Amino acid sequence: MRYGILVLICFAVTLLSCKKDDDGGIVEVPPSLLSDVAPEDDEKIREFLNTHFYNYEEFKNPPEGFDYKIVIDTIAGENANKEPMMEDAKTITFDVSSSHLGLSAGEENIKHTLYYIEARKGGGGSPTYADSTLVRYQGYLLDGTQFDESQDFSWTSISRIVARGFADGYAQMSAGTSDQIVENGDGTYNINNSGIGLVIMPSGMAYFNRSPSGLIPAYSILMFQIELGLYVENTDHDNDGIPSIQEDLNSNEYLNDDNTDVDMESSLTGLLPNYRDPDDDGDGVLTRDEIIIENGEITFPDSDGDGVPDYLDPDSN
Template sequence: MKYGVLVFICFAVTLLSCRNDDDGGPEPIPPSLLSEVAPEDDEKIREFLNTHFYNYEDFETQPEGFDYKIVIDTIAGENADKRPMMEDAKTMKFNVSSSHFGLSAEEENIEHTLYYIEAKKGGGGSPTYADSTLVRYQGFLLDGTQFDESKDFSWTDISRIAARGFADGYAQLSAGTSDQIVENGDGTYNINNSGIGLVIMPSGMAYFNRSPSGLIPTYSVLMFQIELGLYVEGTDHDNDGIPSAQEDLNGNGFLGDDNTDGDDEPFNTPPRPNYQDPDDDGDGILTREEIIVENGEITFPDADGDGVPDYLDPDN
């Protein structure tokens, strides 16, 4: 089996699995536990990485006409001596809560492992997971099923990504630089020093018990190749003066559960986590007016000295 691997971005639509109860009527099947699925996913990923290789030799020698696409094949037969992907893979650990999927928060801080390979280092810096990025992508399941592709570069950011492992993955890669953009003459362009990498994420860092399309079953491990073109350093989604990456108050790499005034938001409106809320504490004073920004440095005043900065303290 041989196939190229690039990156996927899409939004999740939850499908409810049902079974019949004793009366013959449908009864929802409760979702599996993160603590059960995470080790199962990790075993699948490690087995895949140990039994497959990618065209690392092409990336090392860069033959004439090479298209810089990652191609994966099984280690067998004439390829029996190839280097397994596991030897090139690096890992990052992340904690995931069931509440991230709208489920009961009884499971908090379940450790998940993200695997990534940097096949081609870009000529620029690395974004944070919260920065807007210019990428090309294609996505596959571990069995080779392709579920999405973007042949041209497109801008994306954390507010549009349902599979958090995608952003956590591109944050480990290096981007290209704007001086290396080349027009192709057909309305598309290349970035000659872009970065290219492979990211494999467990279902808890993807869609878990959700199925965003018929091609992605529930509890699926997802595999992405990311071509990282450019990024916006210090992306500030709500323009409140604080880069979105710095609005991760609990430091878990997930911005959706940092919502200082969440208890006071109207019940019939979508919640606005801090990175999307220009008034983080809901006191009627914009966050931008409760911080001090000078020469790119941010100071967080605490007028009443209670240890809570003004922009997070509605009682100040």
């Protein structure tokens, strides 16, 4: 088996798996537990990384005309002496709760491990998971099935990404720089010092029990190659003056569970986590008008001295 790899962004719609009962009716199958699936996924990922290699030799010593695409093959036969991907893979662990995936199981802070390889380090800095990024990508299942591709660079951000591990993956990489953009003459362009890497995420950091397309079954481990071109440092998705990365109030590297005025919102008006809400406390005063920005520095007044800054305190006015 030999295939090239890159990344994906797609949207999930199915919440529960179903099957027919003996009478021909539909029976809802409750989702598996995160605590059961996470270690199973980790075992599968580690087995894959230990039995496959990528074209690391070409990345170390690029031949003339090399396209800087990651290519994976099985360690066997004439490739029996190749270094397994596990030797280059690095890991980072995240806490995932059932509520993050819209599940009612009540599981909290289940450890999930994301694996990544930075095949070519970019010439620029590294984005956070909350920053908007310019990427090219291609996505695969572990069996080599391709589910999506972006052949040209496109801007994406955490507000558009359902597979959480995608943003957590590119946050481990270095981007390119704008002075290395090269026009191809056909409306496309390359970034000569872009970062190129591989990310493999467990299903709990992807779509878990949902199946967003016929190509991605429930409980799928996803594998991405990401070419990271540029990024917007301190992206502010709602333009409220506070970078989105600073709106992760519980510091769990997940922005959608930080919603100060959730009790005032409804499904009719829309639930807006703080990084997408220009009025974080729902008091009718814009967040931008309840903070102070001077020389690029942000301070957070607390008018009533209760320990809660005004922009998060609806009783401060």
